Amino acid sequence: MSGRQQPTQAPPHVDKDTQGRFGNGVQWGRSLRTRIALWAGLVNVVLLLLLALTAAWFGRRAIEEDARHDTRASTQEAASRLDDAMRVVTITTQGVSNLVASSNLDAEELTITLRAMVKATPGCAGGLLILEPRQRDDAMFARYVAANGRDRDLAADGYAFRNQGWYQRTVAAPAGWWSEPYLNETAGGVWMVTYNMPLRDPGRGAVTRGMVSLDLPLSNLTEMVESMANMPGWRVSLVAPAGTLAMNPEVEVEQLETLDDYIRRVGRHDFAPAAEAVRSRQRVQFVHTDLKSAEKRYTVVEPVGDSGWMLLVAQSYGLIVARLNHALYLLIAVGALLALICMLVVRKLARRISRPMERLSDSAAHLAQGHYETPVPHTGGSDEVGQMARTLEHARVSIRQQLHEIEEMGAARQKIESELSIARDIQLAMLPPGCVIDRQGIHLEAQAQLEPAKAVGGDFYSFLETGDGRLWFVIGDVSDKGVPAALFMARTMTVLEVAARATQSLELVLAEASRRLVEGNDTCMFATVLCGTIDTQSGDCIMASAGHDAPLLLLPDGSTEWVPVEPGPPLGFEISLDFPLWRGTLPDGATLVAYTDGVTEAFNQDNEAYGVERLRAALQPQYSAREQCQRLIAQVHAFTNPAPQSDDITVLAIQLRRVAAVPATSPYDISPQELAHADAIDDPA
Incomplete structure (x- = not known):
């Protein structure tokens, strides 16, 4: 048989001693005997591992529990120290706010009070007091007192503090709040955090008169946890209320990066529980694997009081169980050596068992190659x-x-x-080609286009010029597709054309076709037909339908209307003589468009039909009859793409135009097209 290799003799079996392979080229490492040996050794290794892991499980559990307890206790202690330091600031600020709000101090007394507040707060770098005037004549007080003596009168400097976000947030806040870390150039390029508190008169619903705040160097906070951060295997992070990393072993405070941004940037999705705890101000502890260093860690998240700050402490599991792992690794190495020896012995024994399978595998490979x-x-x-x-x-x-x-x-x-x-x-x-008739001022163009869904189909159309100056046309659709429909279509066309040549009456044509197509139609196939005649001189049109869809009339102004052709029964079911006629006249510039249901019932991949509305919208008066057919079928394909064509598609268009008569200037007849061409040549434009 062509296209297949047929060896003349059976292929020899390859022995492992000649090429280092088994059967059909399977390497020794993948052979059945080797796998048996590997499984035997694996069983021994598993037994050794189970013994070692069972012994180590109890010791590891105790060590891990102690390490977790130590981490939690150290984190809570550090958070308590931070809370104490920050609480001193909040209490001092609250005291100054109450004092200023409940008394009527002048500017000098306010300055003295603010300076005393700065000195009384350990590590404070400066304080700000803004007091809005109660009355229009009162003076504005806005002064910053620094611990290093670099005081500043914001009111005298004309500083627009009311436009600053920190001031607007403070006067609108119900209570005090801690700021994110920021670089204070006035204090000599020192990173600061500030506690801001609104200043209100006593009583419910009191008006906010200003604010008071204290600056605290960020180093005052980070130094409290610095010793813990320098311990081997420990990592400490301090997160500001809005999520900024004020302290982190990988992120400098100058980057002003939030914890969420850090997680997204380095892909630390294992740290997501910590980020969620920071956002919700909740205490949490969890075990995770650092996706960046692949190191397992135990992390504790602890709120720093009610300040909004969060402390994150992580301890490496590698240091916790380093000594225990060393002993386990040694035990595993010894077990692996014993398993290897066992595999070599088992491999020798498996050779006898696996050899038939190797030869069988060799035969299967030759079958796969076509032998x-x-x-x-x-x-x-x-x-x-x-x-x-x-x-x-x-x-x-x-x-x-x-x-x-x-x-x-x-x-x-x-x-x-x-x-x-x-x-x-x-x-x-x-199928006949289209025809163009130019006669005594009448330009009649009749065109059609057919695209079968399969190699052959059941749609058809035809044109005939009769001797009395009429154009006979027909379009039809057979009930089936493929070869049976094509044969019935050929028979239907022949019967219709013979009848049309024999008589001018459309009723007799369809009646004769109805009688002839019923004869011998054991398959019960049928055809829907629309036929008609057009007087090429007057444009008078007569049409009759045998179960076919009514045609459309496209008027010169672009509007469309259905031609009310009353349908009779389809051809092929039973003999019928009742085929009503429609009579009318095609207007000048109008186009008669007939089609089969392959147009309106063309479905796209969403099972949506093309429909009559899209059909009417596709018809445009400026195109010729041929262009109408081509454009309509192209739009149907564009609508259904990429769904396959489900039915034959046929479009027939007849366009009538009346051309004004022009006197001839020579003894020869000049057609309207030649006259228009001559005018175009003579026209300089």
Whole structure:
């Protein structure tokens, strides 16, 4: 059989001693015997590991629990120290706020009070007091007192503090709040944090008169946890109320990066529980693996009182269990060595068992390469290998037989496709080309386009010029598709054309076709037909329908209307003589458009039909009859793409235009098209 390799002799079995491989080229590391040895060794290793892990589990559990307790206690102690230091600031600020709000101090007394507040607060770098005037004539007090003596009168300097976000937030806040770390250039480029408190008169609903705040160097806070951060395996982070990392071993405070931004930037999604605890101001402890260093850690998140600050402390598990792991690694190494020795011994024993399987695998590989003439060995065995060999041999014989059948089917299919292609060409050749009639001031263009869904289809159309100056046209759709529809279509076209040549009456044409198509129609196929005649001189039109959709009339102004052709019964079911006629006249510049249901019932991939509304919108008066057909079918395909065409598509268009008569200037007849061409040449524009 062509396209298959057929070896003349069975391929030799390859021995492992000649090429270092087993069976059909399987390397020794992947062979069955090696895998048996590996599994045997693995069982020994697992037993040793279980023994070692069981012994180490109790010790590791105790060590881990002690380490967690130590981390929690150290974190809570550090958070308590921070809270005490920050509480001193909040209490002092609250005292000054109450004093100023409940008394009527002058500017000098306010300055003295503010300076005393700064000196009384340990580590305070400065304080700010802003007091709005109670009355219009009162003076504004806005003064900053620094511990280093660099005081500043904000009111005298004209500093627009009311426009600053920190002032607006403070006077609107119900209580005091801690700021994020910021660089204080006035204090000599020192990173600061500030506690801000609104200043209000006593009583409920009192008006806010200003604010008071104290500056605290950030180093005063970080120094309290610096010793813990320098311990081996410990990592300490201090997070400001808005999430800024005020202290972190990887992020400098100058970066002003929040904890959430840090997690997104370095991909530390293992730290997400800590970020959630910071946002909710909740205490939490959890074990996680650092996605950046792949190190396992135990992290504790502790709120610093009610200040909004959060302390994060993480301890490495590597240092916690380093000594215990050393002993475990030694035990595992010894066990691995013993397992290796066991695997080598088992591999020798597995060689005898695996050799039949290796040869069977070699035969299967040759079958995969197309060598179906080589018999499968070991088919006489009574064990699992023999059963598998017999199954492969049965598959080999079946594949050979099926390949032969596929080759015969392919040849038959190729012959059918060739015949269908010829049938398609013959069917399309039966359809007439469009026609253009120019006669006594009348320009009539009749065009049609058909696209079958398969190689051949059941749609059809035709044009005939009769001897009395009329154009006879027909469009139809057979109820089926494929070869049966194409044969019925050819018969229907022949019957209609013969009847049309024999009589001018559309009723008689359809009646004769109805009678002839019923004869011998055992398959009960039928066809819907729309036929008509147009007087090429006057434009008078007569149409009759045998179950076909009514055509559309496209007027010169772009509007469309249905032609009310009353349908009769389809052709092929039963003999009928009742086919009502529609009579009318095509307006000047109008286009009559008929179609099959393959247009309106074309479905896209969302199972949505093209429909009559899209059909009407696709028709434009400025295009010729040929262009109307081409554009409509193109838009149908664009709508359904990428869904396949489900039915034959046929469009027929007839356009009528009246051309004004122009006197001829020569003894020869000049058509309107030639006259227009001549005018265009003579016109300099």
